[in-house]
Amino acid sequence: MKNWRGQEILALIYRLFLVFFFYQIARLLFWQFNQELIKVDGISEYFKLSYYGTAFDTTAILYVNAVFILLSFIPIVINTKKSYQKFLFYWYFITNGITYAFNFGDIIYYRFSQARLTSAALDVGKHENNLGKVFWNSVLQHPFVFIWFAVILILWIFLYKKVKVKEEKPQNLIIYFVTSVINLCLIAVLTVGGIRGDFKHSTRPINLVDANKHVDNPQQANLVLNSVFSFFRTMNTNNFKLVHFVDEKFIEKEIKPYKLYQRNVEPKPNVVIFIMESFAREYSGAFNRQNNIKDFVSYTPFLDSLADQSLIFNNAFANGRQSIHGMSSVLAGIPSLTDAFTSSPYSNQKIQSIVSVCNDMGYDTSFYHGAPNGSMGFQGFGNILGFKHYYGKTEYNNDEDFDGMWAIWDEPFFQYFAKNTGKKQPFMATLFSASSHDPFKVPEKYQNTFKPGPLQIHVPIQYTDYALKKFFQTASKKPWYRNTIFVITADHTNQVYYPEYQKTINRSAIPILFFSPDPKYNLKGVDNRFAQQIDIYPTLADLIGYNKKIRSWGRSLVSDRDEDYMIVNSDAINEHMIIGNYTYVFDGKDVTGIYDKADLELSKNLLNQKINAEQKLGIEKTKAWYQDYMDRVINRKLY
Incomplete structure (x- = not known):
């Protein structure tokens, strides 16, 4: 031995x-x-x-x-x-x-x-x-x-x-x-x-x-x-690879990567976009009235009241899993798949977005985030998108309002946003909130103000909702307020409590809200259609009257046309695409699962049954969309 x-x-x-x-x-x-x-x-x-x-x-x-x-x-x-x-x-x-x-x-x-x-x-x-x-x-x-x-x-x-x-x-x-x-x-x-x-x-x-x-x-x-x-x-991997499943004519016909909306809008409205940290749909009462969840509690009283005066989408989804994914999805209509576009070798390219559209129309564009400048990668990606101004913790210049971990507390930073923006019109301003981020704290003076819920995040969600209320109280007194379109959505979801939101598809369920004090924009009502973050960019391009073609995988949610939808997200292993009546699970090469759209848990795979005509077309559309995404990202055709 x-x-x-x-x-x-x-x-x-x-x-x-x-x-x-x-x-x-x-x-x-x-x-x-x-x-x-x-x-x-x-x-x-x-x-x-x-x-x-x-x-x-x-x-x-x-x-x-x-x-x-x-x-x-x-x-x-x-x-x-x-x-x-x-x-x-x-x-x-x-x-x-x-x-x-x-x-x-x-x-x-x-x-x-x-x-x-x-x-x-x-x-x-x-x-x-x-x-x-x-x-x-x-x-x-x-x-x-x-x-x-x-x-x-x-x-x-x-x-x-x-x-x-x-x-x-x-x-x-x-x-x-x-x-x-x-x-x-x-x-x-x-x-x-x-x-x-x-x-x-x-x-x-x-x-x-x-x-x-x-x-x-x-x-x-x-x-x-x-x-x-x-x-x-996943270290040193690059899942961005050119593929060829269908011909370009099929993509032009079924995917329609370019959209054109023609609307006469004068004067041009201002645009304010709130991307709310971790503001999952689960936390808001206005977005759950149709769900009949037993003993449901809402933690967003102000957002609920604003929703009554707004156009809301109560079947909306995020297109990514992290904050930076939400930024690219909401502003540029670029979802994150298994690998995030924003951390890929292809992110540094010319990108058409609501920022470039507004710049093209003479808007003053700015991005606000109360964290140290550069945090989350927002400033770098904001420069790629073309924001003219960036306002972070440095510009705020008062560390007494710093939460000690991530950023300036939402309430004072929202007030800074309301008072600092709108000096030049028309403007497009985006604010990314921060206080509803782990470790889920609120300022000392609000320790006993908000009612605790079963999840740690419920208290900071109430705090940020309160900060949003205070923002609108301040903004409503500004001369730019009436001619402004407001958008409120989330970057991604977070902690889950109700079984309805433990379902696979609902893990990415978020609110999408459009509001304007000016009734001429007709932003009222509840829309039960499926929607997603990448629909926000084409919707705003439509609302502000950008009468040129835009590159978009989403569609305008206020268009008179009845456009087909493809809801896209990823669980970091597979891509999920909701098309028509079915959800398709795609691994980059093949569709490995087909589920009824109502089967939010993805519990019954229909792939082994006889494929009907709609499912066959859905498989082709799934592959065609993926092919077009890879082609545009890799070959730098995002403009």
Whole structure:
């Protein structure tokens, strides 16, 4: 055994087994804390999903432990010495401990992101200078996660030390080196196969979309996956690839990437767009009157009252999962798919948007966000879109109103917005709110003002709603107020309470509201049609009388024409497209699921049934839209 290194082989197998075991423990905890968001039909189905997850665990574990495996078997004679085994111990727990923590971070943030951790987090984080504060705040808010992690790590170390490698000196160096090389070659083959997920040369390495092969509901794919796999598999990847499914004539006819709306509007109205942080549709009473949710409570009394005087869309959806996704969707009509456009190599290009349209029409354009300038990537993307002015924490210039974590509190910053904007008309101004962001605090003087709800976010939502009320009180006294069109929507959703919003499609359910004090714009009523963030840009272009073609995958929600709709969003694994009476799940190559539009949980896949004519056309439209999106992004045809 001294020459064949048998005890070292057994020790390595045991140590890797521990990693697999604790990955399954992390998966179980992830499910337990998010089971209302990931529906699993009993313990037997859970075990089936966790079994399929082993393939993804294998890839992640081998990514992290490849060097450890190499160090364990490299033939340097001293491998069994106590000092070398101590070195291996530290290497093992530093690398595995850090990456294992990814899974525990996702226990918390899956509720906000609705997706497993990906390398896109690096693109978000590089714009922030408060990550340390965010981390410690998360620990204080969710101590159970930190405690579980610490307990598991202590148990893991205890079990690791149960199997020790005794010091041995090889008696025959030739046999020792030969067997070591043979073992390393065998281990290398097994490691490569494990990382790829298959030993077939013709098979591509497994990816996030492969998790869907084993599930009935697309949300279950997040249970099959683990956060280490999803993070490493998306590093240095580029899912932006040209595809060809249909000819251009089909795209022109069915997708209609260019729109033309002709309306005579004089004088030109001002435009104010509120993109509200995490303002999910679930929190607002006016947008839930048709749902008949038992014991429903609204946390937006002002928005509800404004909705009674506005045109609202109570079946509207976000086109992305993060704040910057909301900015590109609302202002430029560019949704985020599996990979976000804003963090892609193609984001820095000329883009037609409501900003460029307003600039073309002589508007004064500005963007407001109370965070440190550059935060969230807003200032950089705002420059790409062509905003003439940017107002952030620097321009506000009063740190007494800083919340200590993210930005200036919404109430004072909304007042700054109301008083600072409109100095030149016509103008288009966008404000991105901040206070309804985790860690879900409100200013000290409002600590006991708002009624707590079952979710932490309910109090800051009320605070921001109050700030919105105060804004309109101030703005209504301004000379520009009457001739202004206001838009209020959310960037994305956040914490979920009611079962109706735990459904897969409703995870991206947001409000969309158009309001103007001037009745000539006829922005009144409740519209039950499906709508989305990318419809806002063409709707505003129509309302302000931009009588030229615009590049848009959305459509005007106030047009006299009855235009077809395609609702587009992504769960970071697949694209979801609602077309006509059906929802189509698309993995970048094929439609893998067809569901009735009313099946918001995506519980019954109709793909295996006989495909009808509408579904066949829907599959073609799904692929055609995706083809056009990739073509315009990659070939820089977004203008």
